[in-house]
Amino acid sequence: MDWNEIQNFSSNIVFGVLLFAMISYWVNLSIFSELNLLSKIGRISTITANVILFFILCSRWIIAGYFPLSNLYESLLFLTWMLLTIYLYIETKTKSKLIGALLVPLALLINGFANLTLSPEMQKASPLVPALQSNWLMMHVSMMLLSYATLIIGSLLCILFLVIARYKDIDLKIIDDSSLPLYNIMLDYYEAKLLSPSTEISELGKLKLLQSLDNWSYRIIGLGFPFLTIGIISGAVWANEAWGSYWSWDPKETWALITWLVFATYLHARITKGWEGKKTAVLGGIGFFVIWVCYLGVNFLGKGLHSYGWIS
Numbered sequence: 376m377d378w379n380e381i382q383n384f385s386s387n388i389v390f391g392v393l394l395f396a397m398i399s400y401w402v403n404l405s406i407f408s409e410l411n412l413l414s415k416i417g418r419i420s421t422i423t424a425n426v427i428l429f430f431i432l433c434s435r436w437i438i439a440g441y442f443p444l445s446n447l448y449e450s451l452l453f454l455t456w457m458l459l460t461i462y463l464y465i466e467t468k469t470k471s472k473l474i475g476a477l478l479v480p481l482a483l484l485i486n487g488f489a490n491l492t493l494s495p496e497m498q499k500a501s502p503l504v505p506a507l508q509s510n511w512l513m514m515h516v517s518m519m520l521l522s523y524a525t526l527i528i529g530s531l532l533c534i535l536f537l538v539i540a541r542y543k544d545i546d547l548k549i550i551d552d553s554s555l556p557l558y559n560i561m562l563d564y565y566e567a568k569l570l571s572p573s574t575e576i577s578e579l580g581k582l583k584l585l586q587s588l589d590n591w592s593y594r595i596i597g598l599g600f601p602f603l604t605i606g607i608i609s610g611a612v613w614a615n616e617a618w619g620s621y622w623s624w625d626p627k628e629t630w631a632l633i634t635w636l637v638f639a640t641y642l643h644a645r646i647t648k649g650w651e652g653k654k655t656a657v658l659g660g661i662g663f664f665v666i667w668v669c670y671l672g673v674n675f676l677g678k679g680l681h682s683y684g685w686i687s
Contacts, residue, residue: 383498385431386452386490389424393483396420400476414472421459421479428456439500444516447674448498451489453517454670455482457524465528469591477531511613518606519631523670525599526638526662532592533659536585536652544653545585589651592659600638607631630669637662 399417432452435443443449462478465471490498503512610631611621622628641658644650 382431382434383490385427386486389427389431389455390483390486390490392420392424392427393479393486396424396475397479397483400472400479404472404476414475417472417475417479418463418466421463421475424482425456425459425463428452428459432456435500441503442513442517443500444512444520445503446497446501448489448493449500450516450520451485451493454520454524455485455489457521458482458485458527461524461528465591465595473535474528474532477535478528481527481531509613509616511609511616515606515609515613518602518609522599522602522606523666525595525602526634526666529592529595529599530659530663530666532588532595533656534663536588536592536656537660539581539588540585540653540656542653545582585652589656592656593645593651596638596641596659596662600635600642603631603635603638607635626673627669630665630673634662634665634669637665 396417399413399420403411403413403417432443432449435449439445444453458478459482462474462482466474610628614623614628615621637658641655641662644658645655
């Protein structure tokens with residue numbers, strides 16, 4: 376068995392482990408206050424999948440001799456690994472089962488797309504094209520994918536906020552529990568809903584949950600935005616070295632700028648205008664779709680200077 380076969384086999388294991396983790400999280404969420412063992416199984420499965428992904432990326436790096444971000448397949452694996460890594464850190468801080476129920480299915484879809492949709496030729500490590508033979512490869516691409524992973528998580532929490540709030544304006548200032556762990560807030564909410572679904576207690580638990588989601592989405596997007604900024608700046612410097620121009624309005628560059636503007640608007644609205652709740656959640660939700668257009672969508676629309684990242 377050669378290295379390609381080992382990597383393909385490992386990728387299939389990752390898919391199976393993530394599928395098992397997703398089922399564990401979903402079943403555990405459906406019976407929220409019981410069988411916490413399922414949540415631990417889901418977390419262990421997620422860690423296992425992440426370790427295997429790390430092995431795949433490192434093995435490709437060693438064999439090919441360059442950082443494994445030269446094509447779409449490798450970037451999808453790296454994005455999945457970053458999503459799971461950031462999620463595991465957040466789960467450690469929040470003790471939340473809900474985030475795993477959201478993020479693991481997304482990681483499963485990305486991994487499935489990479490392994491089941493892309494052709495074997497697109498999955499192989501190939502020699503770097505001249506434009507990629509630069510020390511900027513690791514800096515630019517890793518920063519962009521790190522920002523995508525972080526912003527995707529923050530945007531998903533915004534969408535979850537809108538779903539739970541049913542797209543209504545919610546006054547979050549009537550309570551101040553932003554420091555309360557998300558796990559405890561969710562437990563209060565679900566237990567209150569089960570015991571007294573028609574009382575004000577249940578509504579208070581819902582408000583606490585929404586406030587925590589709003590707070591965490593802000594923190595995570597605030598973390599991802601500097602990564603996106605660094606990624607765009609480093610890409611511009613690299614473009615000047617490779618193509619003699621800092622900015623060429625390539626589709627990838629244009630949508631990266633649009634993504635930056637969307638999240639810059641989100642942060643500006645929160646910091647200077649004091650927006651929160653539904654208004655900023657809408658901006659974050661829009662950002663979720665803009666990220667995917669920037670990262671993957673433009674690959675289907677036409678070719679540009681980032682030809683090595685296009686689907687053929």
